[in-house]
Amino acid sequence: MVENQRWxxxxxxxxxxxxxxxVAFPVYIAFVAxxxxxxxxxxxxxxxTPSTSGxxxxxxxxxxxxxxxxxxxxxxxLFNSMVMALLIAAGKIVISIISAFAIVYFRFPFRILAFWIxxxxxMLPVEVRIVPTFAVIADLGMLNxxxxxxxxxxxxxxxxxxxxxxxxxxxxxxxxxxxIDGAGPMKFFRDILLPLSQTNIAALFVILFxxxxxxxxxxxxxxxxxxxxxxVAGIKRMADVVESEPxxxxxxxxxxxxxxxxxxxxxxxQRLFIKGLVDSxx
Amino acid sequence: xQTKRTIFGxxxxxxxxxxxxxxxxxxxFLWPAGQAVRQSFLREDAFGLSTxxxxxxxxxxxxxxxxxxxxxxxxxxxxxxxxxxxxxxxxMLALAVDRMLRSAAPYTxxxxxxxxxxxxxxxxxxxxxxxxxxxxxxxxxERVWGYDWNHNLTGSDAMILVVVAAVWKQISYNFLxxxxxxxxxxxxxxxxxxIDGAGPFKRFWSITLPLLSPTTFFLLVVNVVYxxxxxxxxxxxxxxxxxxxxxxxxxxxxYDDGFVGLNLGSSAxxxxxxxxxxxxxxFIQFRYVERKVTY
Numbered sequence: 001m002v003e004n005q006r007w008x009x010x011x012x013x014x015x016x017x018x019x020x021x022x023v024a025f026p027v028y029i030a031f032v033a034x035x036x037x038x039x040x041x042x043x044x045x046x047x048x049t050p051s052t053s054g055x056x057x058x059x060x061x062x063x064x065x066x067x068x069x070x071x072x073x074x075x076x077x078l079f080n081s082m083v084m085a086l087l088i089a090a091g092k093i094v095i096s097i098i099s100a101f102a103i104v105y106f107r108f109p110f111r112i113l114a115f116w117i118x119x120x121x122x123m124l125p126v127e128v129r130i131v132p133t134f135a136v137i138a139d140l141g142m143l144n145x146x147x148x149x150x151x152x153x154x155x156x157x158x159x160x161x162x163x164x165x166x167x168x169x170x171x172x173x174x175x176x177x178x179x180i181d182g183a184g185p186m187k188f189f190r191d192i193l194l195p196l197s198q199t200n201i202a203a204l205f206v207i208l209f210x211x212x213x214x215x216x217x218x219x220x221x222x223x224x225x226x227x228x229x230x231x232v233a234g235i236k237r238m239a240d241v242v243e244s245e246p247x248x249x250x251x252x253x254x255x256x257x258x259x260x261x262x263x264x265x266x267x268x269x270q271r272l273f274i275k276g277l278v279d280s281x282x
Numbered sequence: 283x284q285t286k287r288t289i290f291g292x293x294x295x296x297x298x299x300x301x302x303x304x305x306x307x308x309x310x311f312l313w314p315a316g317q318a319v320r321q322s323f324l325r326e327d328a329f330g331l332s333t334x335x336x337x338x339x340x341x342x343x344x345x346x347x348x349x350x351x352x353x354x355x356x357x358x359x360x361x362x363x364x365x366x367x368x369x370x371x372x373x374m375l376a377l378a379v380d381r382m383l384r385s386a387a388p389y390t391x392x393x394x395x396x397x398x399x400x401x402x403x404x405x406x407x408x409x410x411x412x413x414x415x416x417x418x419x420x421x422x423x424e425r426v427w428g429y430d431w432n433h434n435l436t437g438s439d440a441m442i443l444v445v446v447a448a449v450w451k452q453i454s455y456n457f458l459x460x461x462x463x464x465x466x467x468x469x470x471x472x473x474x475x476x477i478d479g480a481g482p483f484k485r486f487w488s489i490t491l492p493l494l495s496p497t498t499f500f501l502l503v504v505n506v507v508y509x510x511x512x513x514x515x516x517x518x519x520x521x522x523x524x525x526x527x528x529x530x531x532x533x534x535x536x537y538d539d540g541f542v543g544l545n546l547g548s549s550a551x552x553x554x555x556x557x558x559x560x561x562x563x564x565f566i567q568f569r570y571v572e573r574k575v576t577y
Contacts, residue, residue, distance in 0.1 A: 005482065008381065008482055009381060011378075012377075012378035012379075012381045012382065013378075013385075015374055015375065015378045016375060016378045016379065016382075016385075016389045016393075019371070019374075019375045019378075019393060019453075020389065020392045020393060022450075023392070023393060023395075023396055023450070023453070023454070024392070025411075026404075026407035026408060026410075026411055026450070027407065029407075029410065029411055029418060030407055030410065033410065041416050046410075046411075046416055046417065046418050048418075094302075095302045095303045095306070096303065098299040098300075098302070098303075099299060099300050099302075099303040101299055102295075102296040102297075102299035102300045103296075103300075104286060105286055105289055105290055106289055106290055106292065106295070106296035107289050108293070108296045108297070111296075114300050114304060117304060117307055117308075117312070118303060118304075118307065120307070120311065120312070121307050121311050122564055123557065123560045123561045123564050124311050124315050124557065124560070125511045125560065127511045127514050127533045127536070127537070128511070128533065128536065128553050128556045128557055128560065129311070129314045129315050129318055129553055129557070130536065130537055130540065130541075130553075131318070131536075131537075131540035131541065131546065131549055131550065131553070132313075132314035132315070132317035132318050132321070132550070132553075133310060133314040134541075135314070135317070136309060136310060136313060136314055140309075151306065151310075152306065152309075152310040154302075154306055155303055155306040155307045155310065155311060156303075160303065172286055172287045172288060175286065175288060176288055179288070184290075185290040185292060185295060186295075188290075210397070210398050213400070214398075214399075214400035214401070214402075214403075216400060216401065216402040216514075216515035216518070216519070217514060217515060217518070217537070220518075221541075232400045232402050232403060233402070235402065235403065235406055235519070236402060236406075236518065236519045239406055239409070239519065248410065248416070251406070251410075252410065255403055255406055255407065258400065258403050259398070259399050259400075259403055262398035262399070262400075263395050263398045263399065265398065266394060266395050266397060266398040267391060267395055270391060270394070273394075273397075274394075274458060277397075277455075277458060278458075278459075278462060
């Protein structure tokens with residue numbers, strides 16, 4: 001604070017309150033809609049205050065059987081999303097941390113080439129190469145499987161670079177001491193590198209969990225068996241039919257459920273989340 | 283490339299450690315990308331029975347196609363509108379939070395959580411709010427200005443819908459980086475300017491904004507990438523590229539032509555063009571972002 005200027009403070013508060021309200025507005029509307037019966041939407045506009053049908057609506061979508069188009073229980077979709085997000089986050093971290101270990105602590109032919117191959121993945125987002133990648137998955141018989149949902153998304157240049165940076169800041173003396181004491185590379189990795197990168201791993205896990213949970217195009221394409229639907233991709237399938245039937249209350253209940261886990265992670269692990277976000281963009 | 287002074291001597295181990303990453307990259311990144319390049323030079327007949335080499339004809343057809351040029355124009359409009367709004371609003375909020383002492387933390391918490399909302403979900407939320415029949419905003423627009431909102435029929439309405447959803451989702455990210463950038467500006471500089479008689483606006487223009495330019499430039503690149511690719515989900519979940527291609531951005535057209543239209547040669551050529559765009563953006567990011575943007 002450079003100087004005290006009351007009107008500027010009031011102005012700043014006003015902007016922030018407006019910002020917070022704008023950010024919360026769509027979620028509030030969705031929550032309110034999810035607590036009404038479907039008849040509330042037949043005519044007129046969306047109600048603006050919550051009603052009492054909330055628990056019933058959430059119970060119905062979680063167990064399925066709301067309507068023909070929404071026959072998959074949302075609890076199953078939540079489970080699939082959770083499996084997908086956890087597998088992607090864990091897989092990316094494991095694969096990247098051992099790659100970074102190899103690149104930093106060994107010298108071998110084609111080391112630079114390996115580094116560049118990993119770097120290239122940054123330039124090939126899935127949306128860009130979607131048709132041929134789908135063909136590969138289909139040829140490998142990986143449609144409708146957890147492996148198909150997660151393995152192709154596990155390569156990560158960002159995570160590899162992050163761990164490379166972390167390892168480069170660890171003093172060389174650590175490794176020299178470990179070698180004098182007779183520790184091999186894997187023992188050094190397990191007993192020294194892993195404990196030292198703990199917070200980085202946790203922070204990255206938070207970011208990658210959100211990334212995995214929010215995947216849309218990939219699960220939409222490779223799951224045709226409803227047993228593998230994830231919730232974010234599932235909403236779209238329901239929304240496609242909703243315009244013919246006023247099931248808005250159920251759609252919005254599903255939307256709220258789809259937001260809940262990643263938003264809770266951001267709010268309750270805010271420190272790790274911010275660290276992960278800032279680290280992974282370096 | 284930087285490495286350690288001392289290293290482990292194992293010969294086979296590093297390859298073993300790199301194997302999972304490299305195998306996944308080869309199978310799911312490099313091979314499909316290679317296929318896209320190959321297919322972009324081929325044309326399949328209607329039954330997929332024979333393919334012929336057509337050279338650059340797929341690319342030339344794209345540049346002559348009004349649909350493709352239309353998608354390019356839509357992309358430019360969508361990107362600029364989204365990036366300018368997302369950066370501008372986030373900067374304003376970050377400047378406001380930067381003034382706060384005790385209330386900075388709660389405001390930050392209440393502003394950053396949309397980062398965790400999936401783009402598809404953000405799209406659905408605003409799609410519901412803007413629903414022409416029951417949505418709350420069309421109701422207000424009708425009552426106050428007599429405007430008949432319908433994003434299913436009016437192209438500009440659909441564009442506003444996807445821009446609003448895309449901006450709403452991106453503000454939290456930009457906000458966090460702007461706050462970090464503002465905190466790294468030494469207070470002494472602003473104090474010195476204040477002693478020299480510079481008011482708050484003068485200080486913003488001649489001290490804060492120039493010193494913030496590395497952050498702004500970094501965010502500019504990240505936001506452009508976001509509008510080009512990550513917003514696919516917003517568009518697919520809401521307008522589906524319509525009405526009449528009014529919200530078909532380039533990446534949506536790749537998907538639409540490849541999966542719905544089954545025009546593989548053209549879709550592959552579009553993929554290759556997008557890859558070149560990403561490569562250029564990645565290059566810019568790594569070449570310039572770490573350096574200070576100076577005047």
